[in-house]
Amino acid sequence: MTGIAGIARQVERRTGIKTTARDVENILSCLQRVSHFWEVVYLSQKPFNIVAETVGILINEGLLENREDGTIGLTQAGKELVEVYRIYPKRHYACPHCERRGLDLSEFNELIKRFEQETKDRPEAVIDYDQGYVTSKTVISRIAMMAERGDLEGKKLLVLGDDDLVSLAAGLSELPQEVVVLEIDDRIIDYINKKAVQLELPVKAYKYDFRQSLPGEFVRAFDTFTTDPPETIEALEVVMKRGLAGLKGEGCAGYFGITKAESSFVKWREFQKMLLNKFDVTITDIIEDFNQYVNWGYLLESIRDDYSFVQVKPKLNWYRSSMYRIETVSGFSGVDNEPQECELYLDNEALIYKPVSLTK
Structure with missing residues (x-):
């Protein structure tokens, strides 16, 4: 089974986007809280392609299952992995009133x-x-x-x-x-x-x-x-x-x-x-x-x-x-305003x- 760092290297190789072990840990943290791919993209705050490749690799590694209803979730092996690496469920404390904007509308x-x-x-x-x-x-x-x-x-x-x-x-x-x-x-x-x-x-x-x-x-x-x-x-x-x-x-x-x-x-x-x-x-x-x-x-x-x-x-x-x-x-005195392809x-x-x- 590939470790967290190995998964990160695979993701970076496939996407061309710098990916760290912490990125993979973050996505695994989110997968303990939500079960829809798009929710993981939102909660992880990571680029779409990094999340997609990470989830795909986790499925191939048998750490995640892709269910018939479209949801995704950790397998027993995945649960054991997050326990070994001490990866905990994502915490989310966004204000329900202002939705993080800090404005009273x-x-x-x-x-x-x-x-x-x-x-x-x-x-x-x-x-x-x-x-x-x-x-x-x-x-x-x-x-x-x-x-x-x-x-x-x-x-x-x-x-x-x-x-x-x-x-x-x-x-x-x-x-x-x-x-x-x-x-x-x-x-x-x-x-x-x-x-x-x-x-x-x-x-x-x-x-x-x-x-x-x-x-x-x-x-x-x-x-x-x-x-x-x-x-x-x-x-x-x-x-x-x-x-x-x-x-x-x-x-x-x-x-x-x-x-x-x-x-x-x-x-x-x-x-x-x-x-x-x-x-x-x-x-x-x-x-x-x-x-x-x-x-x-x-x-x-x-x-x-x-x-x-x-x-x-x-x-x-x-x-x-x-x-x-x-x-x-x-x-400040203005900027270059030339045409730019x-x-x-x-x-x-x-x-x-x-x-x-x-x-x-």
Whole structure:
């Protein structure tokens, strides 16, 4: 039987993602608490492909069983393994009221209801642009956080990509002076503009691709930007450049989410080094699980199908991201705004990527 370190080496070899024995222990800890694959991905806070490969290897090693009802669970040998390694059931103490966000939304209850009512006919998420939108409570939590930090009321807000429809929620809140959306999907552009006119909101959406330079009229024009970026390192860099190019100067803020399902801590470190070394900003907040995503319809058809347990429909909003807030500091004078070709959506940590061992 392969030991924990050996399993980690196998996972790293198959995925091309740095994997440690602690990662495997973490996944085994989660498997003592939950029995659905997607719950393990959420609780472990590890990249999807690491969890999938680890579970697959555990099944092959006879440490885990894949049941007919789609659940997974430790075999007797697996139970003996966790006892030998002293791996205990995962503990989870998330606040049921604020869902880890640390925000009281009682003043926003009517806004949540109105937002849901006005966006019932929203465009569905499509795979073409790696879309997947967040829950209504998440959208309004973003509004509440920006408002609490002084980044929304009376301010000009730039939204880079908006399948979440944060722009409409901001408009409905009557807090920002102006909201500009730069979006690549014509369906969403048309939808936002139609709703903005219908509801008389100070919101306007324009066609835009992150890889293009930020249009001149939007450079140094905003107090705040918000985005839900693709998570390749190249994409993260180019999206940060566009958001920061839009900010007026010192003391302005940017908001965005980064997952753990598609970004390992190695990538987190690389991204944070980029933020601190390339741009004159500081990271003021990282709030875990802030953004909860509705399960998008194309999920199972777009991901790997070599493991049956992966092709089981999720029962919870498993895909979540941590909310980052950054603020420009002394010395900030804008950023490079040149066009930049890059891979936006695919790397070896992406959901729709096929692991290296399976593509040979």
